[in-house]
Amino acid sequence: MNGVEPGTPCWTDLATPGLEDAKRFYPQLFGWTGRVSTVPDAGGYTVFCKDGRAVAGAGPPATPDQVPIWSTYVATDDADLVATRVEAAGGQVLVSPFDVSGQGRMAVLADPAGAVFSVWQPMAMRGAELFNAPGAMCWNELVTPDPEGAREFYALVFGWHAEERPTGSVPYVGWRCGARIVAGMLPAAEPLPADLPAYWTVYFAVEDADATAARAAELGGTVLVPPRDNPAGRSAALRDPQGALFSVSTLR
Known part of the structure:
Protein backbone atom coordinates (compact mmCIF):
# COMPACT_ATOMS: atom_id res chain seq x y z
CA MET A 1 0.00 0.00 0.00
CA MET A 123 -7.90 -0.04 -5.57
CA ALA A 124 -6.31 2.25 -8.20
CA MET A 125 -5.88 5.10 -5.71
CA ARG A 126 -3.66 4.11 -2.80
CA GLY A 127 -3.94 7.27 -0.71
CA ALA A 128 -1.80 10.36 -0.31
CA GLU A 129 1.55 10.38 -2.09
CA LEU A 130 3.28 12.72 0.35
CA PHE A 131 3.24 12.88 4.16
CA ASN A 132 5.09 14.83 6.87
CA ALA A 133 6.32 17.55 4.51
CA PRO A 134 5.18 21.17 4.20
CA GLY A 135 1.73 21.22 2.61
CA ALA A 136 1.05 17.54 3.39
CA MET A 137 -0.86 15.75 6.14
CA CYS A 138 1.36 15.10 9.13
CA TRP A 139 -0.95 14.05 11.99
CA ASN A 140 -4.53 13.06 12.83
CA GLU A 141 -6.03 13.62 16.26
CA LEU A 142 -9.27 12.73 17.98
CA VAL A 143 -10.72 15.32 20.36
CA THR A 144 -13.43 13.74 22.48
CA PRO A 145 -15.35 14.17 25.74
CA ASP A 146 -15.19 10.37 26.24
CA PRO A 147 -11.57 9.17 26.02
CA GLU A 148 -12.31 5.92 27.87
CA GLY A 149 -15.10 5.02 25.47
CA ALA A 150 -12.84 5.86 22.53
CA ARG A 151 -10.13 3.52 23.82
CA GLU A 152 -12.53 0.60 23.75
CA PHE A 153 -14.15 1.56 20.44
CA TYR A 154 -11.00 2.03 18.34
CA ALA A 155 -9.40 -1.09 19.80
CA LEU A 156 -12.39 -3.10 18.60
CA VAL A 157 -12.59 -1.40 15.19
CA PHE A 158 -8.91 -1.06 14.19
CA GLY A 159 -7.00 -2.99 16.82
CA TRP A 160 -5.41 0.23 18.06
CA HIS A 161 -3.79 0.31 21.49
CA ALA A 162 -3.90 3.53 23.50
CA GLU A 163 -0.58 4.62 24.99
CA GLU A 164 -0.10 7.54 27.35
CA ARG A 165 2.33 10.09 25.93
CA PRO A 166 4.40 12.56 28.00
CA THR A 167 2.98 15.98 27.12
CA GLY A 168 3.00 17.88 30.41
CA SER A 169 -0.21 18.77 32.25
CA VAL A 170 -2.70 17.58 29.59
CA PRO A 171 -3.20 13.80 29.29
CA TYR A 172 -2.41 12.74 25.74
CA VAL A 173 -2.85 9.35 24.11
CA GLY A 174 -1.01 7.96 21.12
CA TRP A 175 -2.80 5.31 19.07
CA ARG A 176 -0.43 2.41 18.39
CA CYS A 177 -1.02 0.23 15.34
CA GLY A 178 1.60 -2.51 15.27
CA ALA A 179 5.04 -0.94 15.58
CA ARG A 180 3.93 2.67 14.99
CA ILE A 181 2.04 5.44 16.71
CA VAL A 182 -0.35 6.42 13.90
CA ALA A 183 -2.61 9.07 15.50
CA GLY A 184 -3.43 10.77 18.77
CA MET A 185 -6.26 11.55 21.17
CA LEU A 186 -6.87 14.58 23.34
CA PRO A 187 -9.67 14.89 25.89
CA ALA A 188 -11.95 17.86 25.27
CA ALA A 189 -10.72 20.57 27.66
CA GLU A 190 -13.88 22.66 27.30
CA PRO A 191 -17.36 22.28 25.80
CA LEU A 192 -17.09 21.44 22.11
CA PRO A 193 -18.85 23.46 19.38
CA ALA A 194 -22.47 22.43 18.85
CA ASP A 195 -21.70 21.15 15.34
CA LEU A 196 -18.83 18.99 16.60
CA PRO A 197 -19.85 16.67 19.49
CA ALA A 198 -16.40 15.08 19.11
CA TYR A 199 -14.14 15.28 16.09
CA TRP A 200 -11.07 14.12 14.24
CA THR A 201 -8.80 16.97 13.22
CA VAL A 202 -6.27 16.84 10.39
CA TYR A 203 -2.86 18.49 10.78
CA PHE A 204 -0.93 19.81 7.80
CA ALA A 205 2.80 20.42 8.10
CA VAL A 206 4.00 23.96 7.40
CA GLU A 207 7.32 25.79 7.47
CA ASP A 208 6.03 28.44 9.91
CA ALA A 209 2.83 27.97 11.93
CA ASP A 210 2.67 31.65 12.90
CA ALA A 211 2.97 32.86 9.32
CA THR A 212 0.44 30.29 8.09
CA ALA A 213 -2.11 31.28 10.75
CA ALA A 214 -1.71 34.93 9.83
CA ARG A 215 -2.07 34.10 6.13
CA ALA A 216 -5.22 32.04 6.80
CA ALA A 217 -6.80 35.06 8.50
CA GLU A 218 -5.83 37.31 5.58
CA LEU A 219 -7.54 34.87 3.19
CA GLY A 220 -10.81 34.93 5.14
CA GLY A 221 -10.24 32.10 7.59
CA THR A 222 -10.37 32.16 11.39
CA VAL A 223 -7.67 31.41 13.96
CA LEU A 224 -9.38 29.28 16.62
CA VAL A 225 -6.28 28.48 18.66
CA PRO A 226 -3.28 30.75 18.08
CA PRO A 227 0.09 29.10 17.41
CA ARG A 228 1.64 27.53 20.49
CA ASP A 229 4.49 25.17 21.24
CA ASN A 230 3.95 21.50 22.04
CA PRO A 231 6.27 18.47 22.25
CA ALA A 232 5.85 17.77 18.52
CA GLY A 233 6.47 21.33 17.32
CA ARG A 234 4.35 24.47 17.06
CA SER A 235 0.69 24.21 16.08
CA ALA A 236 -2.43 26.28 15.47
CA ALA A 237 -6.09 25.38 14.98
CA LEU A 238 -7.85 27.16 12.11
CA ARG A 239 -11.17 27.32 10.27
CA ASP A 240 -11.44 28.02 6.57
CA PRO A 241 -13.89 30.66 5.25
CA GLN A 242 -16.70 28.06 5.09
CA GLY A 243 -16.07 26.93 8.68
CA ALA A 244 -14.14 23.67 8.19
CA LEU A 245 -11.73 22.99 11.04
CA PHE A 246 -8.12 21.98 10.42
CA SER A 247 -4.76 22.40 12.12
CA VAL A 248 -1.25 23.26 11.03
CA SER A 249 2.03 22.30 12.66
CA THR A 250 5.67 23.21 12.32
CA LEU A 251 7.40 19.89 13.00
CA ARG A 252 10.49 19.61 15.14
Whole structure:
Protein backbone atom coordinates (compact mmCIF):
# COMPACT_ATOMS: atom_id res chain seq x y z
CA MET A 1 0.00 0.00 0.00
CA ASN A 2 2.85 2.38 -0.78
CA GLY A 3 3.89 2.33 2.86
CA VAL A 4 0.40 3.08 4.22
CA GLU A 5 -0.54 -0.01 6.21
CA PRO A 6 -4.07 -1.02 7.25
CA GLY A 7 -5.07 0.89 10.39
CA THR A 8 -3.06 3.96 9.37
CA PRO A 9 -4.49 7.31 8.25
CA CYS A 10 -3.89 7.39 4.50
CA TRP A 11 -5.93 10.26 3.03
CA THR A 12 -7.91 13.35 3.92
CA ASP A 13 -10.52 15.31 2.07
CA LEU A 14 -12.80 18.27 2.58
CA ALA A 15 -16.56 18.09 2.12
CA THR A 16 -17.82 21.62 1.60
CA PRO A 17 -20.63 23.54 -0.11
CA GLY A 18 -18.01 26.18 -0.92
CA LEU A 19 -15.87 24.06 -3.23
CA GLU A 20 -14.88 26.97 -5.47
CA ASP A 21 -13.83 29.01 -2.45
CA ALA A 22 -11.82 26.04 -1.11
CA LYS A 23 -10.03 25.84 -4.47
CA ARG A 24 -9.01 29.47 -3.91
CA PHE A 25 -8.19 29.37 -0.20
CA TYR A 26 -6.06 26.26 0.18
CA PRO A 27 -3.77 26.69 -2.85
CA GLN A 28 -2.99 30.21 -1.62
CA LEU A 29 -2.38 28.91 1.91
CA PHE A 30 -0.37 25.74 1.19
CA GLY A 31 0.92 26.19 -2.36
CA TRP A 32 -1.31 23.41 -3.67
CA THR A 33 -2.39 22.86 -7.24
CA GLY A 34 -5.79 21.33 -8.06
CA ARG A 35 -6.69 18.46 -10.36
CA VAL A 36 -10.45 18.27 -11.01
CA SER A 37 -11.99 14.84 -11.62
CA THR A 38 -13.52 14.28 -15.04
CA VAL A 39 -15.84 11.53 -13.75
CA PRO A 40 -19.40 12.82 -14.44
CA ASP A 41 -20.86 11.99 -11.02
CA ALA A 42 -17.83 13.18 -9.00
CA GLY A 43 -19.35 16.64 -8.46
CA GLY A 44 -16.12 18.43 -9.32
CA TYR A 45 -14.07 16.46 -6.77
CA THR A 46 -10.62 17.99 -6.75
CA VAL A 47 -7.34 16.33 -5.81
CA PHE A 48 -4.86 18.83 -4.37
CA CYS A 49 -1.19 18.23 -5.11
CA LYS A 50 2.01 19.55 -3.59
CA ASP A 51 5.02 19.43 -5.89
CA GLY A 52 3.04 17.15 -8.19
CA ARG A 53 2.11 14.61 -5.50
CA ALA A 54 -1.43 14.10 -4.19
CA VAL A 55 -1.88 15.29 -0.61
CA ALA A 56 -5.63 15.89 -0.09
CA GLY A 57 -8.99 16.25 -1.81
CA ALA A 58 -12.12 18.38 -1.76
CA GLY A 59 -15.64 17.83 -3.00
CA PRO A 60 -19.29 18.72 -2.38
CA PRO A 61 -21.02 17.54 0.84
CA ALA A 62 -22.81 14.19 0.86
CA THR A 63 -26.01 15.80 2.15
CA PRO A 64 -27.25 19.42 1.96
CA ASP A 65 -27.18 19.86 5.75
CA GLN A 66 -23.64 18.49 6.27
CA VAL A 67 -21.31 20.96 7.96
CA PRO A 68 -18.02 21.63 6.13
CA ILE A 69 -15.56 19.06 7.43
CA TRP A 70 -12.10 17.65 6.83
CA SER A 71 -12.24 13.85 7.04
CA THR A 72 -9.56 11.45 8.22
CA TYR A 73 -9.46 8.28 6.13
CA VAL A 74 -8.00 5.15 7.73
CA ALA A 75 -6.60 2.50 5.37
CA THR A 76 -8.21 -0.94 5.50
CA ASP A 77 -8.20 -4.23 3.61
CA ASP A 78 -11.96 -4.59 4.05
CA ALA A 79 -14.25 -1.56 4.34
CA ASP A 80 -17.33 -3.75 4.81
CA LEU A 81 -15.78 -5.55 7.78
CA VAL A 82 -14.85 -2.24 9.42
CA ALA A 83 -18.44 -0.98 9.02
CA THR A 84 -19.70 -4.15 10.70
CA ARG A 85 -17.25 -3.67 13.58
CA VAL A 86 -18.28 -0.03 13.99
CA GLU A 87 -21.93 -0.98 14.47
CA ALA A 88 -21.01 -3.81 16.84
CA ALA A 89 -18.91 -1.41 18.92
CA GLY A 90 -21.73 1.13 19.30
CA GLY A 91 -20.82 3.52 16.48
CA GLN A 92 -22.79 4.52 13.39
CA VAL A 93 -22.47 3.78 9.69
CA LEU A 94 -23.32 7.16 8.17
CA VAL A 95 -22.61 6.11 4.57
CA SER A 96 -22.45 2.37 3.85
CA PRO A 97 -19.42 1.02 1.98
CA PHE A 98 -19.44 1.84 -1.73
CA ASP A 99 -17.01 1.77 -4.65
CA VAL A 100 -15.52 5.03 -5.91
CA SER A 101 -15.08 4.78 -9.68
CA GLY A 102 -12.52 1.99 -9.44
CA GLN A 103 -10.30 4.13 -7.19
CA GLY A 104 -11.20 2.38 -3.94
CA ARG A 105 -14.01 1.40 -1.59
CA MET A 106 -14.98 3.68 1.28
CA ALA A 107 -17.44 4.20 4.10
CA VAL A 108 -18.27 7.15 6.36
CA LEU A 109 -18.54 6.22 10.02
CA ALA A 110 -18.90 7.78 13.47
CA ASP A 111 -17.75 6.66 16.90
CA PRO A 112 -20.19 6.59 19.86
CA ALA A 113 -19.30 10.20 20.82
CA GLY A 114 -20.10 11.44 17.30
CA ALA A 115 -16.59 11.83 15.85
CA VAL A 116 -16.84 11.21 12.10
CA PHE A 117 -14.13 9.39 10.17
CA SER A 118 -13.85 7.39 6.95
CA VAL A 119 -12.13 4.22 5.82
CA TRP A 120 -10.44 3.61 2.49
CA GLN A 121 -9.93 0.22 0.87
CA PRO A 122 -7.52 1.02 -1.97
CA MET A 123 -7.90 -0.04 -5.57
CA ALA A 124 -6.31 2.25 -8.20
CA MET A 125 -5.88 5.10 -5.71
CA ARG A 126 -3.66 4.11 -2.80
CA GLY A 127 -3.94 7.27 -0.71
CA ALA A 128 -1.80 10.36 -0.31
CA GLU A 129 1.55 10.38 -2.09
CA LEU A 130 3.28 12.72 0.35
CA PHE A 131 3.24 12.88 4.16
CA ASN A 132 5.09 14.83 6.87
CA ALA A 133 6.32 17.55 4.51
CA PRO A 134 5.18 21.17 4.20
CA GLY A 135 1.73 21.22 2.61
CA ALA A 136 1.05 17.54 3.39
CA MET A 137 -0.86 15.75 6.14
CA CYS A 138 1.36 15.10 9.13
CA TRP A 139 -0.95 14.05 11.99
CA ASN A 140 -4.53 13.06 12.83
CA GLU A 141 -6.03 13.62 16.26
CA LEU A 142 -9.27 12.73 17.98
CA VAL A 143 -10.72 15.32 20.36
CA THR A 144 -13.43 13.74 22.48
CA PRO A 145 -15.35 14.17 25.74
CA ASP A 146 -15.19 10.37 26.24
CA PRO A 147 -11.57 9.17 26.02
CA GLU A 148 -12.31 5.92 27.87
CA GLY A 149 -15.10 5.02 25.47
CA ALA A 150 -12.84 5.86 22.53
CA ARG A 151 -10.13 3.52 23.82
CA GLU A 152 -12.53 0.60 23.75
CA PHE A 153 -14.15 1.56 20.44
CA TYR A 154 -11.00 2.03 18.34
CA ALA A 155 -9.40 -1.09 19.80
CA LEU A 156 -12.39 -3.10 18.60
CA VAL A 157 -12.59 -1.40 15.19
CA PHE A 158 -8.91 -1.06 14.19
CA GLY A 159 -7.00 -2.99 16.82
CA TRP A 160 -5.41 0.23 18.06
CA HIS A 161 -3.79 0.31 21.49
CA ALA A 162 -3.90 3.53 23.50
CA GLU A 163 -0.58 4.62 24.99
CA GLU A 164 -0.10 7.54 27.35
CA ARG A 165 2.33 10.09 25.93
CA PRO A 166 4.40 12.56 28.00
CA THR A 167 2.98 15.98 27.12
CA GLY A 168 3.00 17.88 30.41
CA SER A 169 -0.21 18.77 32.25
CA VAL A 170 -2.70 17.58 29.59
CA PRO A 171 -3.20 13.80 29.29
CA TYR A 172 -2.41 12.74 25.74
CA VAL A 173 -2.85 9.35 24.11
CA GLY A 174 -1.01 7.96 21.12
CA TRP A 175 -2.80 5.31 19.07
CA ARG A 176 -0.43 2.41 18.39
CA CYS A 177 -1.02 0.23 15.34
CA GLY A 178 1.60 -2.51 15.27
CA ALA A 179 5.04 -0.94 15.58
CA ARG A 180 3.93 2.67 14.99
CA ILE A 181 2.04 5.44 16.71
CA VAL A 182 -0.35 6.42 13.90
CA ALA A 183 -2.61 9.07 15.50
CA GLY A 184 -3.43 10.77 18.77
CA MET A 185 -6.26 11.55 21.17
CA LEU A 186 -6.87 14.58 23.34
CA PRO A 187 -9.67 14.89 25.89
CA ALA A 188 -11.95 17.86 25.27
CA ALA A 189 -10.72 20.57 27.66
CA GLU A 190 -13.88 22.66 27.30
CA PRO A 191 -17.36 22.28 25.80
CA LEU A 192 -17.09 21.44 22.11
CA PRO A 193 -18.85 23.46 19.38
CA ALA A 194 -22.47 22.43 18.85
CA ASP A 195 -21.70 21.15 15.34
CA LEU A 196 -18.83 18.99 16.60
CA PRO A 197 -19.85 16.67 19.49
CA ALA A 198 -16.40 15.08 19.11
CA TYR A 199 -14.14 15.28 16.09
CA TRP A 200 -11.07 14.12 14.24
CA THR A 201 -8.80 16.97 13.22
CA VAL A 202 -6.27 16.84 10.39
CA TYR A 203 -2.86 18.49 10.78
CA PHE A 204 -0.93 19.81 7.80
CA ALA A 205 2.80 20.42 8.10
CA VAL A 206 4.00 23.96 7.40
CA GLU A 207 7.32 25.79 7.47
CA ASP A 208 6.03 28.44 9.91
CA ALA A 209 2.83 27.97 11.93
CA ASP A 210 2.67 31.65 12.90
CA ALA A 211 2.97 32.86 9.32
CA THR A 212 0.44 30.29 8.09
CA ALA A 213 -2.11 31.28 10.75
CA ALA A 214 -1.71 34.93 9.83
CA ARG A 215 -2.07 34.10 6.13
CA ALA A 216 -5.22 32.04 6.80
CA ALA A 217 -6.80 35.06 8.50
CA GLU A 218 -5.83 37.31 5.58
CA LEU A 219 -7.54 34.87 3.19
CA GLY A 220 -10.81 34.93 5.14
CA GLY A 221 -10.24 32.10 7.59
CA THR A 222 -10.37 32.16 11.39
CA VAL A 223 -7.67 31.41 13.96
CA LEU A 224 -9.38 29.28 16.62
CA VAL A 225 -6.28 28.48 18.66
CA PRO A 226 -3.28 30.75 18.08
CA PRO A 227 0.09 29.10 17.41
CA ARG A 228 1.64 27.53 20.49
CA ASP A 229 4.49 25.17 21.24
CA ASN A 230 3.95 21.50 22.04
CA PRO A 231 6.27 18.47 22.25
CA ALA A 232 5.85 17.77 18.52
CA GLY A 233 6.47 21.33 17.32
CA ARG A 234 4.35 24.47 17.06
CA SER A 235 0.69 24.21 16.08
CA ALA A 236 -2.43 26.28 15.47
CA ALA A 237 -6.09 25.38 14.98
CA LEU A 238 -7.85 27.16 12.11
CA ARG A 239 -11.17 27.32 10.27
CA ASP A 240 -11.44 28.02 6.57
CA PRO A 241 -13.89 30.66 5.25
CA GLN A 242 -16.70 28.06 5.09
CA GLY A 243 -16.07 26.93 8.68
CA ALA A 244 -14.14 23.67 8.19
CA LEU A 245 -11.73 22.99 11.04
CA PHE A 246 -8.12 21.98 10.42
CA SER A 247 -4.76 22.40 12.12
CA VAL A 248 -1.25 23.26 11.03
CA SER A 249 2.03 22.30 12.66
CA THR A 250 5.67 23.21 12.32
CA LEU A 251 7.40 19.89 13.00
CA ARG A 252 10.49 19.61 15.14
